């Protein structure tokens with residue numbers, strides 16, 4: 001018995017020694033790393049680099065990333081020909097945030113608040129405490145918390161196959177006609193009347209439950225509360241309408257429901273109306289959910305008002321990480337934040353994305369010109385709202401916001417419905433819903449189902465024959481007719497489908 005005890009003690013000692021030695025050897029540093037092509041991404045993945053942040057994609061498809069790596073092993077990066085620079089020798093001794101300027105930032109000496117480690121365009125990667133980052137938010141900076149979890153390092157080689165032309169669609173227009181301006185106004189007023197939706201107030205819990213109950217009232221398939229705890233218990237309501245053709249594909253519609261106020265004489269615990277920021281994005285989300293619940297789309301849609309956007313995009317980061325963990329097939333996340341302030345007859349709306357999401361941005365702009373009286377334009381990259389969390393987690397995400405930024409009311413106690421234009425907001429909601437439906441239709445097809453009715457049958461064979469030999473309409477998107485996944489629609493696809501339907505041949509693949 002005694003011998004056993006001694007052996008166990010020795011074993012524990014050995015484990016402690018090895019662990020201690022491992023710790024001494026381990027000397028991670030934070031680096032900035034420039035990834036310029038697919039081979040750079042492959043090398044970085046092979047070397048097992050942990051990436052914690054990815055700046056918006058450049059026009060040439062390259063990315064500047066922040067990563068952690070063992071200092072003694074940096075030579076292997078040199079050997080691989082990767083371009084890097086050490087930016088922090090003591091990683092995570094304090095937290096990191098991405099800080100960027102908004103349209104009404106009171107510019108200040110950022111280095112008084114924390115250490116600026118990397119600046120890329122208008123984005124500053126800073127080592128800074130939560131408290132100091134929130135002080136900068138009070139000065140009108142956008143803040144995004146950087147979490148210590150590895151992000152997927154994916155080269156953006158995906159091909160978006162949008163329908164070739166996006167003509168006016170009466171069926172989209174009839175769904176848009178269901179948008180009720182009265183509901184948008186009444187629900188935004190209701191959110192304002194919670195007095196505050198500050199993340200640490202009691203009343204945000206009431207607002208959360210009200211949102212959940214509204215979603216249930218719309219007859220939505222599944223409504224639940226996604227819980228997480230960063231610095232407090234928080235919940236994102238999640239309302240899911242299951243897709244009719246490709247339920248495995250998911251589009252996320254977001255827009256935070258928390259609010260905040262800054263400045264002397266204000267107290268976010270008692271009054272932070274947040275009618276524009278972001279009652280408007282929240283109620284647009286609700287109105288789209290109400291309509292889609294009764295008119296499901298080919299793909300699944302999750303409507304998610306996020307918590308704690310104002311503390312650094314926290315609720316959306318947890319949720320994007322959750323979806324990433326489930327390996328969710330998520331073609332696009334659409335974010336709406338501050339969409340009802342408009343001066344006079346401007347009717348401007350801004351769409352934010354980056355080089356990797358320009359196709360989606362252009363689609364939204366075309367939806368605005370086809371279905372609304374708005375003037376939509378690309379406004380560059382932004383880290384100012386929840387889309388950025390999805391971008392970090394490797395998903396395409398775009399963000400729409402009013403063209404006339406609510407300068408005097410933003411994060412102030414006068415952010416109330418009386419300052420907003422609901423006819424304008426109705427138009428923005430039309431643009432949002434048209435985009436959602438169009439994206440759902442263009443991503444929600446089955447390969448081998450050019451009729452897009454969700455079933456692969458003889459009608460699909462006839463559709464292809466009609467296209468190939470009788471000048472019938474082409475499969476749109478083309479992939480829906482390309483059962484062999486060889487990049488062409490031809491007689492091989494017809495044979496493949498006949499083989500599958502009548503001779504027990506292989507099933508058309510889920511993706512090419």
Ligand SMILES: [Zn+2]
Pocket residue numbers: 256277278309337338385
């Ligand atoms: Zn906001």
